[in-house]
Amino acid sequence: MxxxxxxxxxxxxxxxxxxxxxxxxxxxxxxxxxxxxxxxxxxxxxxxxxxxxxxxxxxxxxxxxxxxxxxxxxxxxxxxxxxxxxxxxxxxxxxxxxxxxxxxxxxxxxxxxxxxxxxxxxxxxxxxxxxxxxxxxxxxxxxxxxxxxxxxxxGAETPMRKPGERFAFRMYSRMWSRSRTYTLSMQAARLMQRFVSRGGKIGKVGGFISRLVPPLGAWTEWRDAPVVAPKSFRDLWKEKKK
Ligand code: SF4
CATH class of the missing domain: 1.10.1060 (Fumarate Reductase Iron-sulfur Protein; Chain B, domain 2)
Incomplete structure (x- = not known):
């Protein structure tokens, strides 16, 4: 013990x-x-x-x-x-x-x-x-x-040393730090996920994304990712307020 x-x-x-x-x-x-x-x-x-x-x-x-x-x-x-x-x-x-x-x-x-x-x-x-x-x-x-x-x-042991990862996270940070670009990216994700999702999941259930897109495939190797919700919380909030 x-x-x-x-x-x-x-x-x-x-x-x-x-x-x-x-x-x-x-x-x-x-x-x-x-x-x-x-x-x-x-x-x-x-x-x-x-x-x-x-x-x-x-x-x-x-x-x-x-x-x-x-x-x-x-x-x-x-x-x-x-x-x-x-x-x-x-x-x-x-x-x-x-x-x-x-x-x-x-x-x-x-x-x-x-x-x-x-x-x-x-x-x-x-x-x-x-x-x-x-x-x-x-x-x-x-x-x-x-x-x-x-x-x-x-200790300068930053976990994201690969240039590709650094670039991806810099872009992610820029896009998701601003309301407008965040909203746009979510709208784009909703559109794109139609091609790679099955039954509300992206991954093994959807089948082919694991083979087609290697970086994303690694994320969904063991567990399917849920799709982005059809409406955001803010959209629902606006609707309810009306
Ligand atoms: S909540 Fe987590 S950190 Fe707290 S006692 Fe339980 S296992 Fe430990």
């Missing part, structure tokens, strides 16, 4: 037994719990003669030493942030190659395995703050993501 799993007293376990299932699945209690209480006291008792607990540090002391990152260790792995996150709701849990999924995974994976091995993860977030709102132990995940991004930038 990781060293952060230690709690001060047996009585403190009560809080966590309630917090975890209620935040994770909405149950009052988990379906089962195992309590390992130690070695047997007398030779005739049933139980183990020896009990070995292996505690791993693996970068956790480093996280503990920093005033901001130490809060990452308070995570009880309930998964509430994963369920609330608009990114991970679409792509599923273990989509980015880490055993720690979701927003908290994007925070602790780079810290445990090293920024160079997971430098894309802190960028897989819109920083909307939904994870922070639902977290039962109040971890400020967006602040941690920004902190990790700044560490990556300071």
């Amino acid at each position: 990781g060293i952060e799993k230690v709690i001060p007293k047996f009585a403190d376990l009560d809080v966590f037994l309630k917090l975890l299932p209620r935040s994770g699945t909405g149950q009052s209690l988990t379906a089962y719990q195992s309590l390992i209480t130690g070695v047997k006291k007398n030779a005739n008792d049933i139980g183990p003669d020896e009990l070995h607990i292996v505690m791993l540090d693996n970068g956790r002391s480093r996280m503990l030493a920093h005033p901001l990152t130490r809060q990452s260790l308070a995570c009880i792995r309930c998964g509430a942030c994963l369920n609330a996150c608009p990114v991970y709701q679409q792509i599923g849990g273990h989509a980015y190659g880490s055993v720690y999924p979701g927003p908290i995974g994007a925070v602790i994976t780079p810290q445990l395995f090293g920024l160079s091995k997971a430098k894309q993860l802190p960028y897989a977030s819109s920083l909307c703050g939904a994870c922070r709102e639902v977290c039962p132990v109040k971890i400020d995940i967006p602040a941690l993501l920004l902190h990790l991004r700044s560490e990556i930038a300071e």
Whole structure:
């Protein structure tokens, strides 16, 4: 187990037994719990003669030493942030190659395995703050993501080094920073998606986009992308106001 799993007293376990299932699945209690209480006291008792607990540090002391990152260790792995996150709701849990999924995974994976091995993860977030709102132990995940991004930038390990990617994201930023060009791009997307969508999906269901357009094909290799909604929220708002 990781060293952060230690709690001060047996009585403190009560809080966590309630917090975890209620935040994770909405149950009052988990379906089962195992309590390992130690070695047997007398030779005739049933139980183990020896009990070995292996505690791993693996970068956790480093996280503990920093005033901001130490809060990452308070995570009880309930998964509430994963369920609330608009990114991970679409792509599923273990989509980015880490055993720690979701927003908290994007925070602790780079810290445990090293920024160079997971430098894309802190960028897989819109920083909307939904994870922070639902977290039962109040971890400020967006602040941690920004902190990790700044560490990556300071180390000049920017994750988008390919010229094509840099150009694409610059264009994306310019177009979507202005209302008019954003609206135009969405109208164009609605028109174009007619040729590559089937049944409200773009990807394997649509069939041929994965083979025809390689960069987009990689995005839809494992999961179909939903199509752009026929009407934007602003259009619907205007209609309702009338
Ligand atoms: S960060 Fe918070 S919400 Fe996410 S798994 Fe950990 S305790 Fe649960």
